[in-house]
Structure formats: C-alpha cells, structure tokens
Amino acid sequence: MMEQTKTYLSKTVDQLKPSGIRRFFDLAAGMEGVISLGVGEPDFVTSWSVREAAILSLEQGYTSYTANAGLLELREEISQYMYKYFGVQYSPKTEIIVTVGGSQALDISLRAIIDPGDEVIVVEPSFVSYAPLVTLAGGTPIHVQSLKENDFKIMPFQIEAAISDRTKAIMICSPNNPTGTMLSKSDLEEIGRIAEKYDxxxxxxxIYAELSYDEEFTSMAAIPEMRKRTLLISGFSKGFAMTGWRLGFVCAPEELSAAMLKIHQYTMMCAPTMAQYAAIEALxxxxxxxxxxxxxxxxxxNYFVQSLNExxxxxxxxxxxFYAFPSIESTxxxxxxxxxxxxxxxxxxxxPGNVFGESGEGHVRCSYASSMEHLQEAIKRIKRFLNSL
Structure with missing residues (x-):
C-alpha cells in the first residue's frame, strides 16, 4: 500500500495562481533584441538630488530602524504634499504609515479590515495583486467588470449590483493599471454615495495620481464625507521614478491607521531608512x-495611442x-x-489582458514608459505582425 504524501502547504496559498505578468517577463528575458512594453515602471532614473540624499544619509550613518510608522520628518512632508497637491489633510503622527512600497500598503489595509467571509468588490481590469491580497487576508474578492464600450470606466450601478450583506469595501484604482482610465470627480462622488448608502x-x-494628462486628478479622500471611509494608498514608485526604492504610504483615519500599524509592526518593522531620507528630498x-x-x-x-489606432x-x-490597453479582438x-x-x-x-481579470480578455497592456525610438520601432513591428496574420 503506497503511503500518501503529506503536503505542508497552506491550501489558500497552494490555490493561488502565479502572476501572469511574470511569465511573459521570463519569456522575454531569454531573448535578445526584445522591445519590452510590459514593465510597469518609469524608464527615467530617480532624480540625482534624491539619490544624493540617500547617499548622504548613509555617509552620516543613518542606518538604524526608524519609528514603525516611518520618520516623522517624512510623514510631515507627506502630509504637506497631500494637502498642497490633492487637498486632503492627514495627521503625520496618527494617520500616515510609510510602507515597503504601495503593495505592502494594500496588504496591511486589507488585513486590517477583513474578517473571514467578508467580501471586497474589486473593479476590473485590475492590477494582478488585488484579488490575491483579498484572498490572503481571508476575504472573498467580488469582481465587477468595467467595459470596453465605456472606455473601461466603471459604472456606479455595476458596483451597487454587486453589494451583498457581506460586502466590507470597494477597491478602486485611478488612474487605472492596466487601462489608464481615470475617474472624474463626479464618478468618485457617485461611488462615494454608494459607499455611504451601504456603510x-x-x-x-x-499610486499614479501624479500622472494625469487631460484633467486634474481628484483623490477619493477629497470627496465630501469620504475621508472617514477611505484608505488612501500611494507611494513614490511611479510619479517619482523610485520603483526599486520600495517606498509607499497609506493615509487613513486614526482608528484604521492604528490597526494597520499593528500589522506593520509585526511583519515589517519599518521601511528602509535610506529610502525614507531619499523620499524627503523627493517631496x-x-x-x-x-x-x-x-x-x-x-x-x-499621444503618439502611441494614435499609432495603435492607425x-x-x-x-x-x-x-x-503610462499604459495603453488596445483591443486585439480583430486578430x-x-x-x-x-x-x-x-x-x-x-x-x-x-x-495579455486576461491576467488583469476576465474583462481584460481581448486586450493587451502596453507600457509607453519607453523611449520614443523604442515606441516607434515597436509600432513598426506590431504592424508587421498584424499584416502577417
């Protein structure tokens, strides 16, 4: 009789699918001459003055832990920055936590609010980590699909239709990864009314707040009555070209921040010290x-999207x-x-768009955070590929 092999893996983790983005990075990594429109990061190097601030902090021996929530000096700068540019005000002492990237901010936000069985509405297409992070926190992601015919802007009635007596939160991203779609102030007001109606x-x-092109960005926390309901995730990766520094932050009312800080204390202690000094200079x-x-x-x-359509x-x-999300259904x-x-x-x-949820099928995500020369060459190659079909 064969002895059954025992598995030590968590069932939750065992059932998680690996990131769909990573597979294509791995495929491309072994090839020469690849133009990558897949990486979701700026092609700019972090500003010299920011790098210099990190170097200076090392030279001065600032290599110890900081406060769990981050350097107070940095939290004060975040507080002033958020008020100056986005009109939202948070106490640097009790309502801001500096995290290891925006990803950790998302993780502790979900773990702080979710009990087993709670549902979180995830607006799709969405970044690949949203639904898995809900699952890892013990919750159930409820996918609501934005539609191509609405330029992937979610309609409030779609969100409301997905609410049950187990719904705890709505997760949104604006400007959106992967579609680049941005919600207007009126869009956010409508979603806010739904949040209030169902508590x-x-x-x-x-995280992409700095990168809005045709209209002024509006923070959900700036919508009347929404500050008390919003966990605002942001960071330095995209707007300040600091992806490798792994520095983000979360702003939330004191009760929610205190809960997140407990998780942060036990799992991360604090964000990297030299990165925090760099972020002070960036702000x-x-x-x-x-x-x-x-x-x-x-x-x-403007060039890339026009060329795709042409x-x-x-x-x-x-x-x-910095994403275009063209339809490839015609192929x-x-x-x-x-x-x-x-x-x-x-x-x-x-x-491939399907890694961002079912509503992404029939599309691909292309990052235009690449040189104009690379974008022009990529368009030539894509056109040649289409003609070959």
Whole structure:
C-alpha cells in the first residue's frame, strides 16, 4: 500500500495562481533584441538630488530602524504634499504609515479590515495583486467588470449590483493599471454615495495620481464625507521614478491607521531608512522632475495611442498612468496567443489582458514608459505582425 504524501502547504496559498505578468517577463528575458512594453515602471532614473540624499544619509550613518510608522520628518512632508497637491489633510503622527512600497500598503489595509467571509468588490481590469491580497487576508474578492464600450470606466450601478450583506469595501484604482482610465470627480462622488448608502469602506489606490494628462486628478479622500471611509494608498514608485526604492504610504483615519500599524509592526518593522531620507528630498524638491516626466509621457501617449489606432488596434485614450490597453479582438487571437506570437515573431513584449481579470480578455497592456525610438520601432513591428496574420 503506497503511503500518501503529506503536503505542508497552506491550501489558500497552494490555490493561488502565479502572476501572469511574470511569465511573459521570463519569456522575454531569454531573448535578445526584445522591445519590452510590459514593465510597469518609469524608464527615467530617480532624480540625482534624491539619490544624493540617500547617499548622504548613509555617509552620516543613518542606518538604524526608524519609528514603525516611518520618520516623522517624512510623514510631515507627506502630509504637506497631500494637502498642497490633492487637498486632503492627514495627521503625520496618527494617520500616515510609510510602507515597503504601495503593495505592502494594500496588504496591511486589507488585513486590517477583513474578517473571514467578508467580501471586497474589486473593479476590473485590475492590477494582478488585488484579488490575491483579498484572498490572503481571508476575504472573498467580488469582481465587477468595467467595459470596453465605456472606455473601461466603471459604472456606479455595476458596483451597487454587486453589494451583498457581506460586502466590507470597494477597491478602486485611478488612474487605472492596466487601462489608464481615470475617474472624474463626479464618478468618485457617485461611488462615494454608494459607499455611504451601504456603510462601506473604499480602498483607493492612487499610486499614479501624479500622472494625469487631460484633467486634474481628484483623490477619493477629497470627496465630501469620504475621508472617514477611505484608505488612501500611494507611494513614490511611479510619479517619482523610485520603483526599486520600495517606498509607499497609506493615509487613513486614526482608528484604521492604528490597526494597520499593528500589522506593520509585526511583519515589517519599518521601511528602509535610506529610502525614507531619499523620499524627503523627493517631496521637497522633486516636483519639477515629476512635471517633466509627465510632459514626456503625455507626448508618448499621444503618439502611441494614435499609432495603435492607425494600424488597426482599437484603443481608447488613457487619461493617466503610462499604459495603453488596445483591443486585439480583430486578430481572432486570444490575449495570450497574441502576446506570445508577437514576442516570438517580432520580439515585442506586451502583457495579455486576461491576467488583469476576465474583462481584460481581448486586450493587451502596453507600457509607453519607453523611449520614443523604442515606441516607434515597436509600432513598426506590431504592424508587421498584424499584416502577417
């Protein structure tokens, strides 16, 4: 009689699917001459003054732990920055936590509010970590699909239709990854009314707040009555080109912040000290660099989206972030087939839309955070690929 092999894995973790983005990165990594439109990070190097601040902190020997919530000096700068640019005010002592990237901020936000059986509405297409983080926190993600015909802008009635007596929160991202769609102030007001009506929290991922192109960005926490219901996630990765520094933050009312801080204390202690000193410099003196990057992204967006439409891939104009989300339905290929064949035949890496949820099928995510030369060459190769079909 064969002895049954014992598994030590958590059933929850064992059933989680690996990131769909990572598979295509791995495929592209072994090929020469690939133009990657898959990576979701700026192609700019972190500003020199920010790097210099980190170096100086090391030279001065600032290598110890900081306070669990982060350097008070940094939290004060975050507080002033958020008020100056987005009109939201948080106490640096009790309502701001500095985290290891926006990802950790999302993680502790969900773990602080979810009990087993709670549901969190996740607006799709969505970043690949949202639903898994809800699951890891013991909750159930409820997927609500935004539609291509609405330029992937979620309709409030869709959210309301998904609410049950187990719903705890609504998770949104604006500007959105992967679609680049940005919610207007009136859109946020409508979602806010639903949150009030059903007494729900809102987890608002605003990591791309600095990168809005056609209208002024509005924070969910700036909507009347929404500050008390909002866990605002942001960070330095996208707007300040600091992805590798792994520094984010979460702003929330004191009761919620205190709960998140307990998790942060036990799992992370504090964010990297030298990165925090770098972030202080970024907030004080880095805004001009942010504006220059934003102008460059806007030019690239205009070129790239127009070119996609001209070669036959229908694509809405993204209002923010640095992603285009063209439809590839006209090719008759699935998202994964399109991405694989484009990579193999023409050495252009894009991300299949289905990894961002079912509503992403029939699309691919293309990052235009790449040089204009690379974008122009990528368009040539994509056009050649389409003609070959």
């Amino acid at each position: 729900l929290l809102i987890i608002s991922d605003e 004080r003196n880095g805004r001009n660099d942010v504006e220059e990057m934003k102008k460059s992204y806007r030019r690239r967006r 070669i036959g891939l229908d694509c809405h104009i993204p209002g923010g972030a 008759g290929l699935t998202s994964e087939q399109f991405a694989e064949q484009l990579l193999i035949k023409e050495k252009v890496a894009v991300v």
